Amino acid sequence: MKTWLRIFFVGSAISYRALFNWISPYMYIPTMLGSPLFQILFFTYLGRYAHTGHGDAFFVVGNAVQVCGMSSVYGMTMSVANERQFSTLGPLLASPGSRSAIFLGRGLPVLANGLVVSGFGFVVGRLLTNFHPALRVVPALALIVLATTASCTAFGMLLGSIGLRGKDFFFAANLAYYLLLLFCGVNIPLSVLPDWMAAIGRCLPLTHGIMAAREIAGGARLGDVSGLLWTELGIAVAYAAVGYVFFRVLEISSRRSAVLDSL
């Protein structure tokens, strides 16, 4: 157990530093903070112009939660799939370390980063738009964002696992990021979407978290949204489990067909 925890915590930190050594402040600030800031402003102003009847809070909360995907979806996909790009996948999988510790540990720094990005989104939304939630809702909001970022990270794990074999994993991550924007009620309420789109949205991360966050920001108590919160966590567990199974299956089949490092 001690070894498992060491690989989970220390291994994840080392791998994150190694795989993302190219992230300098010059890269991080424009990409992870600048882009989400303008995404929030873009959709808030679009919402105002379209006269949808929703206030700024609807768009700020939706987008501030969704921008965690910038780290969770892209970051997690790269955390797993880049091992192959950097030719470190072979040595990694030759090691006797627990696969679950290796796989799940990759999500930890990505999750933390997603929380920072999302938190930044809420702060700039508060400063630059008409989004003024009561201070007392902040802890509950933080909990919701944590759960939602976790489910987004789990979704990224699944995409990353596919990236162990797929060549265009970054294309898939990009596509997924934009589809989340459309399907998960980030800017359009699910009730407005066609039934089939709303049904897909309910199976994706973010959707229930965003609904819960909107209610909390509107003054609801945590107990009022517990159903949404548990659903979001359930989705996180489901994606992480499917991602892990994919990871193992693709690892075994890649060994068998000797395509582990093929690009």
Place this chain on the structure above:
Amino acid sequence: MRKYAHMVWMGLVFRTRELSTSRWFMLGAVIQPVIFATIAFYLFRAGGEPGTLLYAALGAGMMGIWSSTLFGSGGALQWNRWQGTLELLIAAPAPFILVLLPLTLATSVTGAYALAATVFWGRLFFGVPLHFVHPAAFVLAVPVAVIALGLMGLLMGSSFILYRNANALSNLLEYPVWVATGLLFPVALLPGWVGPISWLLAPTWGIEAIRHAALGGSVWFPLGICAGVGLIYFALAAAVLRVFERAARNRATLSLS
């Protein structure tokens, strides 16, 4: 003169074909704008103003042109740097600005798929009415806007020669230009200081000319400004490139990535 025109044309055709086979570019040029157009359609529909759907389709298309230009032009030099061809291009006898020009023009030309995609998507799934008030002016306004954006990309590409993290800057600049140029909502909604900034940006005039051609209004004034701004970008890019190229040679940093 003729041989340079031929070189630019061949470069444009070659690069456009190359980009058209890239799934990555097609994501930016077709799928992403269609997703944004869909979001805008639903929002405008929820607001009960179906007349604005063509407005949204054109704006989302222009967003795609900008994204394609931004990432393609911003990365044009960096990709050549990574592939080890930047020195060869600079050492070639043709002026480097004319070597770079087709690379950036091709990104905006590829981005023009976005406009076709969003209008087609809007017509097919949202019943967007395609009644263009000035169809001839629309046919002229689109290529002028596309070329002006390509020249804007040339200026960006030229400026990025010294900036190693050009792709980070590209990531940052996508949304701000969408916001500041009124592609999906008027600039008048934004704080007053954004207005003068928007006047310097070709997409502001390009989308105004395209929208006026489609929905009614004066086309020639914004179109003329769009073309003029494009020419200014070209002149600035030539000057910037000369200075930055010399600096990169002096510091021996041309090929460092």
